[in-house]
Amino acid sequence: MQSCYDVVIVGGGMVGGALACALGNTSLKVAVIETQLPAAFDVTQDHDLRVSALSIASENILKSVGSWQGIIDRRSCPYRRMKVWEASEEHAATLFDSVKLKYDHLGHIVENRVIQLALIDQMKALDNVDLITPAKTHKIDYSPGFSIVELDDGRQLVARLLVAADGGDSRVRQAVGIGVQKWDYEQHALVASVITEDAQQDITWQQFTPTGPLAFLPLSGHRASLVWYNTPSEVKRLMRTTDEEFLAELTHRFPATLGNIESLLGRGSFPLRRQHAQQYAKEGVVLVGDAAHMIHPLAGQGVNIGLLDAAALAQTLMTALEEGEDISSMAVLSHYEKHRRRHNFIMMQAMDLFYRVFSNDLLPLKLLRNVGLGVAGKASPLKNKVMAFAMGLEGDLPEIAK
Ligand SMILES: Cc1cc2nc3c(=O)[nH]c(=O)nc-3n(C[C@H](O)[C@H](O)[C@H](O)COP(=O)(O)OP(=O)(O)OC[C@H]3O[C@@H](n4cnc5c(N)ncnc54)[C@H](O)[C@@H]3O)c2cc1C
Structure with a gap:
């Protein structure tokens, strides 16, 4: 037909x-x-x-x-602010605020x-x-x-x-x-969905590190999506860790700004090209x-x-x-x-x-x-x-x- x-x-x-x-x-x-x-x-x-x-x-x-x-x-989850900084230099972070452009938010x-x-x-x-x-x-x-x-x-x-x-x-x-x-980027993205102790839902941030950025995207409630860009072999290793080991790695590697992670809801990895x-x-x-x-x-x-x-x-x-x-x-x-x-x-x-x-x-x-x-x-x-x-x-x- x-x-x-x-x-x-x-x-x-x-x-x-x-x-x-x-x-x-x-x-x-x-x-x-x-x-x-x-x-x-x-x-x-x-x-x-x-x-x-x-x-x-x-x-x-x-x-x-x-x-x-x-x-x-x-x-x-709307976010109003966006912050970027170089590893270990959070004091010199660049902050973008929607208020400066007379908008309610920068995105969702x-x-x-x-x-x-x-x-x-x-x-x-x-x-x-x-x-x-x-x-x-x-x-x-x-x-x-x-x-x-x-x-x-x-x-x-x-x-x-x-x-x-x-x-x-x-x-x-x-x-x-x-x-x-x-071409393939020599980087994979590891995405983790977490619940954080702190409410930080009006901001998205990204910290640059030599192996790739670490990013925080707010979701509703105290939930957040974390993105960890790293070499394919490191992302594969992290994906093989137990939830407990992985949470310890997140706590160790993500900046203090993130605060305590209360629980991990899921994780997945994506090759980037x-x-x-x-x-x-x-x-x-x-x-x-x-x-x-x-x-x-x-x-x-x-x-x-x-x-x-x-x-x-x-x-x-x-x-x-x-x-x-x-x-x-x-x-x-x-x-x-x-x-x-x-x-x-x-x-x-x-x-x-x-x-x-x-x-x-x-x-x-x-x-x-x-x-x-x-x-x-x-x-x-x-x-x-x-x-x-x-x-x-x-x-x-x-x-x-x-
Ligand atoms: C880790 C990661 C994070 C990202 N974050 C962002 C972000 O924050 N913001 C952003 O803008 N982008 C982001 N992206 C990119 C974004 O996900 C993609 O650009 C987007 O999904 C592309 O949408 P699309 O509809 O073109 O293709 P897809 O999302 O791939 O959709 C294709 C659709 O076609 C269907 N389909 C495929 N083949 C057939 C077939 N033969 N017959 C019928 N149906 C078929 C599939 O089922 C699917 O529904 C991210 C990507 C990754 C990997």
């Missing part, structure tokens, strides 16, 4: 879901294929390990597509599942969006303006425009023959989110730039509709590609610079770090720029992100 759609989005994660919602109530017939629905949310559940720091721009996008309230109603920490569930609620409410789940792509026959996606159960979807929102290992990207440039698609679009197909780019998460930007992709692509397609253009043509898709690829490339370069400058012990780089943090902390226009960057409000933004 074949069903025809204007847009078929493979991947109903945070980015694919946001794109579908942004295309809601348009004349486009949209399908979203998602392998599996996330488990239902219950406020008595422990926090998930996978959380994201959402910028103000992401909040604006999620508000505009009607999903923000679903996030707030479930669980989230939200569980990825909560974001996805809020988007799914919205997708289900939209007449022009069909959420097809659980379903997996079995075969993708790419043909410009007429691609056929065959699902595991034999159903076939015909797409005028095929969207790859299926993450870093995107099958769509591979099926249409778009290559990537990639940088990956960038050689092109974001071909006639009849387009890439968004991690399918297009994967960056170092130390500044928490991956999903934020993915949501900007979704917003920019939706804006491009809606403009094309208004002007009677073909949404699957390169003439249209190249607007999106040109705008987002450049922006994301700059973000990737900035993350790589942070990674290299902040994850080693060479004296010249240590001096550079101290000068950099000192300047960012004191000079007001630059400080405001850094804050605007962290809030996602820097650069040429799609309308719904402003």
Whole structure:
């Protein structure tokens, strides 16, 4: 059985879901294929390990597509301040405070599942969006303006425009023959979910050490997500320790600012790689989110730039509709590609610079770090720029992100 759609989005994660919602109530017939629905949310559940720091721009996008309230109603933690410092130099820490920019907060920490569930609620409410789940792509026959996606159960979807929102290992990207440039960072991220004795829910902080940053992300209640970036072998060793040994390591290695950890709720590790698609679009197909780019998460930007992709692509397609253009043509898709690829490339370069400058012990780089943090902390226009960057409000933004 074949069903025809204007847009078929493979991947109903945070980015694919946001794109579908942004295309809601348009004349486009949209399908979203998602392998599996996330488990239902219950406020008595422990926090998930996978959380994201959402910028103000992401909040604006999620508000505009009607999903923000679903996030707030479930669980989230706004933070007002952000602090960064070099190991053992907390006295010289650089503090960013939203009050200085006349904002209530700098961002929110939200569980990825909560974001996805809020988007799914919205997708289900939209007449022009069909959420097809659980379903997996079995075969993708790419043909410009007429691609056929065959699902595991034999159903076939015909797409005028095929969207790859299926993450870093995107099958769509591979099926249409778009290559990537990639390399592994010599770092893994160990994420631990903990309960702390102190309430410190209005701040997120990051301490730079020669082996990689240590980060604190507040969750609701006294809960927090700790991120420990280190060499792959050290992260593997830490993952093999017992809970008791691991808690002792956290207490020993994390700065005193953290205070006592009352209990460990869970931990997991993630290898980190940088990956960038050689092109974001071909006639009849387009890439968004991690399918297009994967960056170092130390500044928490991956999903934020993915949501900007979704917003920019939706804006491009809606403009094309208004002007009677073909949404699957390169003439249209190249607007999106040109705008987002450049922006994301700059973000990737900035993350790589942070990674290299902040994850080693060479004296010249240590001096550079101290000068950099000192300047960012004191000079007001630059400080405001850094804050605007962290809030996602820097650069040429799609309308719904402003
Ligand atoms: C440790 C860590 C911390 C991070 N912290 C942050 C942060 O604080 N802030 C931030 O902005 N980013 C952060 N990121 C990055 C962020 O998690 C990713 O950028 C984000 O998940 C990308 O979203 P996505 O929707 O593009 O892809 P994914 O989250 O990978 O979603 C892809 C979706 O596609 C579905 N799918 C895959 N294949 C198929 C198929 N064949 N058929 C149907 N469906 C399919 C999957 O089930 C999934 O739902 C972090 C990353 C890591 C590793």
